[in-house]
Amino acid sequence: MHLFHGKVALMDYLSSIKTTNSTIGFVPTMGALHKGHQSLMQQSIKENDITVVSIFVNPTQFNNPEDLAKYPRTLDEDLKKIDTINSGIIVYAPTVDDIYEGKTLSQSFDFDGLENKMEGKFRPGHFDGVGTIVKRLFEIVNPTNAYFGEKDFQQLQIIKKMVEKCKMKVNIIGCPIFRESNHLAMSSRNERLTLQERKDAAVIYNVLEGAKSKFKTSSAKKINQWVKEEFEKNKPFTLEYFEIADEETLSTCIRKNKNKKYRAFIAVHINTIRLIDTISLN
């Protein structure tokens, strides 16, 4: 593994090992790596000559200071995990200053409305922060392919939109969600759950599966009501939002159109921890 904390040294190293035809696969992360991240790295290794992983807890995408302060930071363990995957992986773990150069602020983006729904509605400024950091990382790493998990499906669509609007030359590749044995979607935030909470959090996926099977015969409105009632029975989990939306535009499903692909999206709080998940419905 080759570790860099500064962008200049990283860029110098990349240009020293790249040839004209080399492909670079890039896996941006905020660390606390789990099996989902590991599978993104494995896919990148398979599909590219060089793989770069970034580990950076990006302050501008957190609307809640407590969430930022409590976000797990486990760099030493992360580096060990990366080394067991492949010793040739290049890791960029920058300081806040290396990225933001004294101005820790987001750029303001227009993602054609994708940013105003669900995560964007409940986490103001979040997607400006994500767009800012991902664009900056792409400028530094200059990847051929970049890999993102589908758990953050709205983020994935927004990054595709940013690449299209900013005319960046990188392929955005969405990868399937990795789940625990009780189907809880793997997430760095799961580290903050107690064992009991982790077990009980199975309710999130169970509700999504329930919604999927109801989607064949019920309206989105009826399913929304059912999900609300399920969470009323499942304290201490509280539902922030549940939404059935068009996979492409993320617009809310009012009346089903058989030519469209739909997805259910959910955000749930357990104490101060916020979990999200998603499932394809048809």
Ligand code: PAF
């Ligand atoms: O999904 C994440 O971990 C983050 O939002 C990302 C893409 C690494 C940007 O900080």
